[in-house]
Amino acid sequence: MARLSVNLNKVALLRNSRRTGVPDVLHFGRIALDAGAAGLTVHPRPDERHIRGSDVPALAALMHKHRPAIELNIEGYPDPRMQAILEAVTPEQCTFVPDAPDAFTSEEGWHLDAVQMALARPAVAAAKALGCRVVLFIDPDAEVVARVRDAGADGIEIYTGSYADAFRNGHGADALLERIGAAARRAQELGLVVNAGHDLNLRNIPPLMQAVPFLAEASIGHELTADALEMGFAAAVRAYAAALRAA
Secondary structure: OOEEEEEOHHHHHHHOOOOOOOOOHHHHHHHHHHOOOOEEEEOOOOOOOOOOOOHHHHHHHHOOOOOOOOEEEEEEOOOHHHHHHHHHHOOOEEEEOOOOOOOOOOOOOOOOOHHHHHHHHHHHHHHHHOOOEEEEEEOOOHHHHHHHHHOOOOEEEEEOHHHHHHHHHOOOHHHHHHHHHHHHHHHHHOOOEEEEEOOOOOOOHHHHHHHOOOOOEEEEOHHHHHHHHHHOHHHHHHHHHHHHHOO
């Protein structure tokens, strides 16, 4: 069964629109855990547009009694700031993304050409030395998967944003699912963990799970938070966890 890691970025984004501390990220982290989330995900960007650096140790402390069974996943660009965050809290999983600090959101994965490999290899080694499982965010491209292994990483997170967009628009989703499935199967052949994330929701998860029944984890925040506006946060967490378990 695929694990649900609840991404709290959008809760933090809403909080940051005021100076009141509302909504409280820790409170919603607690709700997610109580509702059955298998992990929490945060992406502390340098501009702190959503998750702040101070949120990370606070969430790690909140999760202390649950870890390592319930995992903390920290996403980010592999730079000295990210390494310092990893050293401070030692998450169970680290997901490296290649986007620049000013990127709108993570919409492109690692290609791992010579330049990117020179960046990724030492970052992966440093994170693994802390005891973190290291995952690289990639596009649904089977040819990149072997390079992920060569970089020393433990797994991949497949970018599902293009699939979600095609699913929403009603054309092209099947072809993208084929690419996602091919990348996932190649990763499985190489002994890599297979995660997925970006714009997954209760409607597009079932076909994804049919294409990748061995998916280890999905990190979901934006769509879950949007559904929570209608059904409540705890109910949304339970619904997404159930959708991932259904496969």
